[in-house]
Amino acid sequence: MLGLAIAYLRDRALTTFLNVLLLALAVATLAILLLFSSQIGTRFERDAAGVELVVGAKGSPLQLILSSLYQIDAPTGNIPLASLAFLRSNRAVAQAIPLALGDQFQGFRIVGTEPAYADLYGAEFAEGRMFADAQEAVIGAEVARATGMGLGQRFVGSHGLSAGETEHDHAPFMAVGILQPTGTVIDRLVLVDVPSIWDAHGIHYGEEAAGEEHARHDEHESHQEHAGEAGMTPEITAVLVKYRSAFGAVSVPGMINRQTDMQAAVPAVETARLLGLLGAGVEGARIFAWLLAATGGLSIFVALLQAANAREGELALLRVMGATRAQLFGTIVMEALLIAVVGCALGLLLGHGALALAMGASDTLREVGISAWLLHPGELAIVAAVLGIALSAALIPALRVVRTDLAVTLARTR
Amino acid sequence: MADAAGTPEAAAPVLVIAGLRHDYGSAAVLRDFSFSAACGQHSLLLGPSGSGKTTLINLIAGLLAVRHGSIRIAGELMAGTPAARDDLRRRRIGIIFQTLRLVEALSVTANLRLAQKLAGRAPDEAEIARLLDEVGLAHRAGARPRALSQGEAQRAAVARALVGRPDLLIADEPTSALDDANAERIARLLVGTADAHGSTLLIATHDARLKAHIPHALVLTPIAAEAA
Numbered sequence: 001m002l003g004l005a006i007a008y009l010r011d012r013a014l015t016t017f018l019n020v021l022l023l024a025l026a027v028a029t030l031a032i033l034l035l036f037s038s039q040i041g042t043r044f045e046r047d048a049a050g051v052e053l054v055v056g057a058k059g060s061p062l063q064l065i066l067s068s069l070y071q072i073d074a075p076t077g078n079i080p081l082a083s084l085a086f087l088r089s090n091r092a093v094a095q096a097i098p099l100a101l102g103d104q105f106q107g108f109r110i111v112g113t114e115p116a117y118a119d120l121y122g123a124e125f126a127e128g129r130m131f132a133d134a135q136e137a138v139i140g141a142e143v144a145r146a147t148g149m150g151l152g153q154r155f156v157g158s159h160g161l162s163a164g165e166t167e168h169d170h171a172p173f174m175a176v177g178i179l180q181p182t183g184t185v186i187d188r189l190v191l192v193d194v195p196s197i198w199d200a201h202g203i204h205y206g207e208e209a210a211g212e213e214h215a216r217h218d219e220h221e222s223h224q225e226h227a228g229e230a231g232m233t234p235e236i237t238a239v240l241v242k243y244r245s246a247f248g249a250v251s252v253p254g255m256i257n258r259q260t261d262m263q264a265a266v267p268a269v270e271t272a273r274l275l276g277l278l279g280a281g282v283e284g285a286r287i288f289a290w291l292l293a294a295t296g297g298l299s300i301f302v303a304l305l306q307a308a309n310a311r312e313g314e315l316a317l318l319r320v321m322g323a324t325r326a327q328l329f330g331t332i333v334m335e336a337l338l339i340a341v342v343g344c345a346l347g348l349l350l351g352h353g354a355l356a357l358a359m360g361a362s363d364t365l366r367e368v369g370i371s372a373w374l375l376h377p378g379e380l381a382i383v384a385a386v387l388g389i390a391l392s393a394a395l396i397p398a399l400r401v402v403r404t405d406l407a408v409t410l411a412r413t414r
Numbered sequence: 415m416a417d418a419a420g421t422p423e424a425a426a427p428v429l430v431i432a433g434l435r436h437d438y439g440s441a442a443v444l445r446d447f448s449f450s451a452a453c454g455q456h457s458l459l460l461g462p463s464g465s466g467k468t469t470l471i472n473l474i475a476g477l478l479a480v481r482h483g484s485i486r487i488a489g490e491l492m493a494g495t496p497a498a499r500d501d502l503r504r505r506r507i508g509i510i511f512q513t514l515r516l517v518e519a520l521s522v523t524a525n526l527r528l529a530q531k532l533a534g535r536a537p538d539e540a541e542i543a544r545l546l547d548e549v550g551l552a553h554r555a556g557a558r559p560r561a562l563s564q565g566e567a568q569r570a571a572v573a574r575a576l577v578g579r580p581d582l583l584i585a586d587e588p589t590s591a592l593d594d595a596n597a598e599r600i601a602r603l604l605v606g607t608a609d610a611h612g613s614t615l616l617i618a619t620h621d622a623r624l625k626a627h628i629p630h631a632l633v634l635t636p637i638a639a640e641a642a
Contacts, residue, residue: 007517011518321504407478
């Protein structure tokens with residue numbers, strides 16, 4: 001009876017199409033929400049990389065976490081280079097990694113930092129080596145893939161965190177290393193040393209400042225000569241901190257927030273807050289999507305009920321000709337399930353496709369690093385639920401058909 | 415209450431009805447009705463509305479349960495559970511109703527294919543093609559029922575009823591809505607195809623025009639009129 005069910009669906013193609021579309025939209029919305037909410041949580045957890053504290057300029061702690069840890073938002077400002085030494089001198093601090101932000105290459109952020117930053121994410125080299133000199137750059141796997149960057153290739157960073165701004169022609173970088181994919185934020189970054197960022201912005205730094213970072217920048221006078229913006233001093237954007245012991249979590253944030261002009265933000269706290277905010281929005285959208293799915297189910301119910309009424313006579317005659325009650329019941333149920341199966345398939349394709357398109361069109365979404373074509377086990381649950389809705393919608397029309405009194409029906413319609 | 419006119423030479427009976435009685439509540443519709451139709455015999459079941467034609471057809475087809483008396487189709491008793499009656503009907507009887515009830519979503523060929531399958535026959539495209547040719551619908555094999563004229567649809571319904579190779583072909587008011595020319599065409603078609611397939615034909619109708627084609631007729635009269 002599968003052929004008959006397909007024939008019935010084709011016979012009222014517009015209704016079938018609209019029902020499929022309704023379910024597809026619901027499934028697509030649910031899939032997008034599922035992929036987004038599940039991947040963003042995992043992504044944030046991976047990108048936090050065990051960093052226990054982020055120290056940066058005063059402002060929104062969430063913004064500081066987003067900009068310095070997840071590389072999404074704009075930084076809150078800069079902090080004096082001396083703050084790095086200040087943190088490193090604290091006995092509760094096991095590790096302090098500086099970050100200098102502000103430039104990008106073709107939309108990918110250039111981060112001035114130290115080799116320890118790559119170690120945070122367990123990054124390994126696909127080719128080349130770590131930067132060891134000014135203007136040397138290490139390229140994240142996604143950056144290399146998207147830009148086609150190869151070892152030895154020179155490139156110029158642009159000022160600002162989005163593509164298309166002023167280029168720092170005077171301070172080109174050279175790719176000396178390409179990292180293997182890690183599935184973390186580092187895949188989408190270009191890593192250089194901190195003094196290279198200063199060079200790009202024409203910030204004078206002396207032996208002392210350079211020595212704070214690396215004592216290896218003696219030869220960079222030439223870069224500094226054509227920069228020369230009087231009054232600008234070497235600064236960094238943030239410092240990622242790991243504690244030596246649990247005592248650090250008690251003493252260090254309070255000390256920084258009360259006694260310095262900087263702020264200390266705890267990633268775990270801010271991320272939980274962010275996911276809570278996102279979660280409320282996601283839940284709202286999820287309820288809407290399930291309502292859409294229920295509407296799809298209701299639409300299938302109405303269509304099947306109307307069809308069952310319209311076909312009452314011919315279905316009764318099929319019974320007279322030898323069709324069993326189970327066969328007719330199965331035909332009606334099959335119609336609903338076929339709509340649901342096609343709706344689910346189309347919905348999943350739409351959901352993943354829409355996410356991929358959105359990733360291509362939105363820098364923010366790309367920076368979040370969601371994998372649009374990754375399948376989530378929860379999608380099976382969505383499909384099962386939608387099939388359940390369709391099955392429920394088919395039950396009453398199907399029961400109505402099998403309970404038909406043949407003699408009465410054929411007499412009435414004769 | 416039943417009157418047989420011109421009983422033909424009896425062969426092996428395909429339909430045997432004995433002592434049949436049926437009531438709706440206190441109203442009797444059939445009383446002590448007996449009838450026998452041999453293999454290949456054609457009979458008319460004539461009578462006005464309310465005479466019990468439809469009830470009798472429903473009882474023969476197993477759509478109503480026989481409470482008093484018995485009906486045998488090709489030797490098998492039409493009795494027992496609805497499923498048992500359904501099975502006997504499926505194997506032995508083809509029915510054409512006044513409202514044809516072709517499956518609108520399927521082509522003429524697909525309607526016949528479905529009927530063949532429901533009758534428990536093996537798929538036989540050649541037989542379907544031959545039947546459509548017989549009823550003059552070969553050129554409309556791929557058409558949907560809604561694209562057919564009334565006459566074409568009627569012929570398609572005859573072909574569908576015959577595709578299961580029934581022992582007994584029942585037609586209920588097949589010509590009531592037709593003009594004389596079409597009524598004659600359908601009558602010739604039913605008789606001709608039933609003859610060609612060796613089916614016993616029973617037509618319930620109040621259309622006396624069919625007497626010209628099927629002289630053997632049972633005349634049913636309403637019980638109340640009979641009593642008066």
